[in-house]
Amino acid sequence: METGRGAELVFVQVAKQFGDQQVLRRIDLTVKPGEFIAIIGRSGCGKSTLLRLAAGLETPTSGMIQLDGQLLHGLNTAARVMFQDARLLPWRRVIDNVGLGLKGDWKEQAITVLEQVGLADRAKDWPSVLSGGQRQRVALARALISRPQLLLLDEPLGALDALTRIEMQRLIERLWREQRFTALLVTHDVDEAVMLADRVVLIEDGECALDLPVRLPRPRQRGDAAFADLVDTILRRILSTESDEKVIAASSMSEKRRAL
Numbered sequence: 001m002e003t004g005r006g007a008e009l010v011f012v013q014v015a016k017q018f019g020d021q022q023v024l025r026r027i028d029l030t031v032k033p034g035e036f037i038a039i040i041g042r043s044g045c046g047k048s049t050l051l052r053l054a055a056g057l058e059t060p061t062s063g064m065i066q067l068d069g070q071l072l073h074g075l076n077t078a079a080r081v082m083f084q085d086a087r088l089l090p091w092r093r094v095i096d097n098v099g100l101g102l103k104g105d106w107k108e109q110a111i112t113v114l115e116q117v118g119l120a121d122r123a124k125d126w127p128s129v130l131s132g133g134q135r136q137r138v139a140l141a142r143a144l145i146s147r148p149q150l151l152l153l154d155e156p157l158g159a160l161d162a163l164t165r166i167e168m169q170r171l172i173e174r175l176w177r178e179q180r181f182t183a184l185l186v187t188h189d190v191d192e193a194v195m196l197a198d199r200v201v202l203i204e205d206g207e208c209a210l211d212l213p214v215r216l217p218r219p220r221q222r223g224d225a226a227f228a229d230l231v232d233t234i235l236r237r238i239l240s241t242e243s244d245e246k247v248i249a250a251s252s253m254s255e256k257r258r259a260l
């Protein structure tokens with residue numbers, strides 16, 4: 001596969017309102033080409049909205065989004081999105097799901113990306129016989145077949161068990177390192193954010209309240225003290241403005257993590 005170049009994505013004073021609800025007030029965020037950014041924040045703070053804006057599925061109420069210096073309007077054709085559910089068509093085989101919507105001779109490329117996600121031997125299977133993790137691998141292959149400059153990941157591993165999740169994190173990191181697309185990951189999991197991201201961005205009150213570089217060498221190790229410290233720092237920062245007493249009262253950090 002050709003190595004693509006990641007896109008630069010810039011949010012300039014972006015606000016988004018739905019009816020009376022001001023979801024994003026002022027987002028200023030520059031994502032450099034090939035950078036991996038994790039977006040975290042409390043449920044309902046507008047993380048998915050931010051991703052949908054980057055995909056061109058929503059338009060800002062005010063402000064602007066630039067892609068490689070050009071104003072984004074309409075669908076962002078440089079981007080592909082991966083969601084929590086794989087959204088495969090059950091009546092199409094794995095390989096045809098990967099090539100969905102493509103024209104011309106795409107089968108060889110589909111096999112190549114299925115190899116990259118470790119599923120080449122399942123190309124002829126129906127989605128129904130795959131596990132949840134395998135379905136997400138197919139979704140990843142489908143997102144990557146068109147060599148996007150920007151990969152938008154909306155809590156893609158949220159429904160997976162812990163072990164599969166870790167495997168998928170490793171896979172996403174490996175493919176990102178090989179292909180150097182720009183990645184924007186929405187996650188509830190601070191561990192996941194620190195594992196994968198160059199920068200962790202916290203959305204709070206409609207703004208980027210924290211933009212923290214992760215300067216740990218890759219591949220990162222959860223057992224490392226520096227890793228644990230950073231996760232702890234971020235969790236404490238989120239919880240410092242926490243009003244939910246249940247969360248404040250959680251006795252251990254792991255409980256707090258689950259409570260997010």
Ligand SMILES: Nc1ncnc2c1ncn2[C@@H]1O[C@H](COP(=O)(O)OP(=O)(O)OP(=O)(O)O)[C@@H](O)[C@H]1O
Nearest residue numbers: 018019021023041042043044045046047048049050
């Ligand atoms: N199309 C829409 N129309 C109206 N309101 C919307 C729309 N999309 C999102 N919202 C509202 O915007 C707010 C932020 O939603 P969003 O999905 O971006 O949050 P989130 O941080 O991703 O939440 P979660 O972590 O729970 O997935 C919510 O209150 C939601 O109801």
